[in-house]
Amino acid sequence: MPEPVPEQASTPSIAxxxxxxxxxxxxxxxIRGDPSNFSAPPFVLDTKSxxxxxxxxxxxPAVFVAPSKSDDPAERAVLxxxxxxxxxxxxxxxGRPADQGVKKPLNAFLGEVFLASWKDDAATGNSIGITRxxxxxxxxxxPVTACRIWNEDQGVSxxxxxxxxxxxxxxxxxxxxxxxxxxxxxxxxxxxxxxxNVKIKGILTGSLYPELHGTYRIPSTSGxxxxxxxxxxxxxxxxxxxxxFKAKVYRDDEAETKPLYTxxxxxxxxxxxxxxxxxxxxxxxxxxxxxxxxxxxxxLADQDPxxxxxxxxxxxxxxxxxxxxxxxxxxxKLESGQREFRKSDDGGRNWRSLFYEVRxxxxxxxxxxxxQIGRTLYPAETLGAWKFRLNEWxxxxxxxxxxxxxxxxxTHVSESGSDKQAPNTxxxxxxxxxxxxxxxANGISSLAGTASRTNSNMxxxxxxxxSEQEQDRKDVLNGAxxxxxxxxxxxxxxxxxxxxxxxxxxxxxxxxRV
Numbered sequence: 001m002p003e004p005v006p007e008q009a010s011t012p013s014i015a016x017x018x019x020x021x022x023x024x025x026x027x028x029x030x031i032r033g034d035p036s037n038f039s040a041p042p043f044v045l046d047t048k049s050x051x052x053x054x055x056x057x058x059x060x061p062a063v064f065v066a067p068s069k070s071d072d073p074a075e076r077a078v079l080x081x082x083x084x085x086x087x088x089x090x091x092x093x094x095g096r097p098a099d100q101g102v103k104k105p106l107n108a109f110l111g112e113v114f115l116a117s118w119k120d121d122a123a124t125g126n127s128i129g130i131t132r133x134x135x136x137x138x139x140x141x142x143p144v145t146a147c148r149i150w151n152e153d154q155g156v157s158x159x160x161x162x163x164x165x166x167x168x169x170x171x172x173x174x175x176x177x178x179x180x181x182x183x184x185x186x187x188x189x190x191x192x193x194x195x196x197n198v199k200i201k202g203i204l205t206g207s208l209y210p211e212l213h214g215t216y217r218i219p220s221t222s223g224x225x226x227x228x229x230x231x232x233x234x235x236x237x238x239x240x241x242x243x244x245f246k247a248k249v250y251r252d253d254e255a256e257t258k259p260l261y262t263x264x265x266x267x268x269x270x271x272x273x274x275x276x277x278x279x280x281x282x283x284x285x286x287x288x289x290x291x292x293x294x295x296x297x298x299x300l301a302d303q304d305p306x307x308x309x310x311x312x313x314x315x316x317x318x319x320x321x322x323x324x325x326x327x328x329x330x331x332x333k334l335e336s337g338q339r340e341f342r343k344s345d346d347g348g349r350n351w352r353s354l355f356y357e358v359r360x361x362x363x364x365x366x367x368x369x370x371x372q373i374g375r376t377l378y379p380a381e382t383l384g385a386w387k388f389r390l391n392e393w394x395x396x397x398x399x400x401x402x403x404x405x406x407x408x409x410x411t412h413v414s415e416s417g418s419d420k421q422a423p424n425t426x427x428x429x430x431x432x433x434x435x436x437x438x439x440x441a442n443g444i445s446s447l448a449g450t451a452s453r454t455n456s457n458m459x460x461x462x463x464x465x466x467s468e469q470e471q472d473r474k475d476v477l478n479g480a481x482x483x484x485x486x487x488x489x490x491x492x493x494x495x496x497x498x499x500x501x502x503x504x505x506x507x508x509x510x511x512x513r514v
Contacts, residue, residue, distance in 0.1 A: 143163060
C-alpha cells in the first residue's frame with residue numbers, strides 16, 4: 001500500500017567527524033576515474049540516493065501546475081520561473097535543513113528506480129489530481145539519471161535527464177549535462193529548463209553549502225523567455241550575496257532591458273516577483289515557510305528490489321542509527337554485487353533501461369529552443385537522449401518484479417522468497433561438469449568448445465560418464481576463462497554476439513542456479 005514518507009531523520013554530522021573529514025579531503029587528489037562515483041566516508045552520506053532528487057521539482061504540486069491555469073503567456077512564463085526558483089533550495093540541500101549543510105547523495109546504481117506521487121496539494125487543499133514521478137538511473141558510467149514528473153489532470157509535465165561531472169579545487173564543482181523540458185498540454189507550450197552548475201563551498205572547514213553560479217535562460221515556444229543570474233561570489237554588486245539571484249521575464253521580440261517581470265532575492269529564502277508594467281510587487285515567496293506536500297511511495301513490503309528505498313534500506317537505517325560500520329557493510333554489499341553484475345554485463349553496456357528508451361537525437365522542440373538561446377544539446381554526453389515510455393506506462397506494461405528474480409546486489413530471489421547468489425561462471429562450470437541431467441538450450445555448449453558434442457552427450461537427460469564430465473569441464477573452463485576479457489573461447493579473437501548470448505543463456509538457465 002502507498003504510504004506518505006516521514007521527515008528525514010538526522011544522521012552523523014561532518015562537524016563531529018572533523019579528523020576523518022580532513023583525511024578524506026587529503027585523499028581527494030588521488031581519486032581516479034569518474035569522481036562523481038567516488039565512495040565517500042559514511043558520515044558524509046545522505047540517506048537519499050541521487051535518483052530521489054528530482055522529487056523536489058514537484059514538492060509543491062500547486063506551484064508545479066499553476067502555469068497551466070493562466071491564459072496570459074507572460075504570466076505563464078513568470079509562473080514557470082517561480083516554480084524553477086522555488087524548487088532549488090531543497091534540490092541543493094536534498095531536503096535537509098540548511099544549517100545541517102550538504103551531504104553526498106548515495107551513488108545511484110544502474111537500473112535503480114524511484115516512483116512517487118503527490119495527491120492534491122497540502123498547502124492549498126486544491127483538488128488538482130495526482131502528480132507522479134518516475135526516476136531511473138539509466139547509466140552508471142557515466143552516471144545518468146532520467147526522470148519524468150507529470151500531472152495528467154492538469155496536462156503539465158517535466159521530463160529530462162542529467163549527468164554530473166565533478167572536479168575539485170578549493171571547492172567541489174558540479175557541472176551538469178543534459179536538459180529538461182516543461183510542457184503545458186493545454187497551451188501546446190514547451191519551456192527548456194536549465195540545469196545550473198553548482199559549487200560546494202566550505203570544504204576545508206567541513207561546513208559545506210551549495211552555491212549556484214552563472215547565467216541561465218528559460219526559452220519557450222510562447223515567444224517569452226526568462227533569464228536568471230546567480231550571485232554568491234560576494235565580489236560583484238550589492239545584490240551579490242550568498243544564495244542570491246536576479247531574474248527577468250521578457251518578450252523574445254523585445255530587448256531584455258524591457259522586462260515584463262523581474263524576480264529578485266534568495267533561492268534559499270525570500271524572493272519577490274515585480275510586475276514592471278504596473279510598477280507593483282505581485283508576490284513575495286518564502287521557500288523556507290511555503291508548505292510542501294509529502295510524497296507518497298509504496299510501502300517497503302510492496303516495493304520492487306530495484307526501487308531506491310527498498311534497495312538502500314539497510315544503509316539508510318544504519319545511517320539513522322549512527323552506525324558507521326553498519327553503513328559501510330551494507331553499502332559495500334550492494335556496490336560489490338553491482339560490480340560483479342557489470343563484469344558479466346560488459347560494464348553495463350548491455351543493460352536495457354526499464355522506463356526510458358534511448359534515442360540518437362533530441363526532441364526537435366528542445367533542439368530549437370536551445371538554438372534560440374545559442375546552446376547546443378549533445379546527446380553523446382549522456383549516452384543518448386532518454387525518453388519516458390509514456391504509452392507503455394498508460395497501457396500498464398510495467399509489472400513487478402521489474403527484473404524477474406534478479407536483485408541489485410547480484411543475488412536472486414527464489415520462489416520461496418529467500419535469496420540465492422546469482423549464477424557465476426565457476427558454479428555454471430561445476431553444474432555442467434557434474435552432468436546433473438539438465439538439458440541446456442541447443443547450441444549453448446558451443447561456447448565452451450563442445451559444439452561437436454552438443455546433440456549427443458550434452459543433450460541427454462541422464463548422467464554422463466566420468467570421462468565425459470572431465471572433458472566437458474576442461475572445455476568449459478577454457479571457454480569461461482575467456483569471458484572476462486571478451487575474447488572468444490574458440491581462439492578466434494573477440495567473442496561473437498552469438499557466443500556471448502550462448503554463455504548468458506547457459507548462466508541464466510534456472511536449473512543451473514545453486
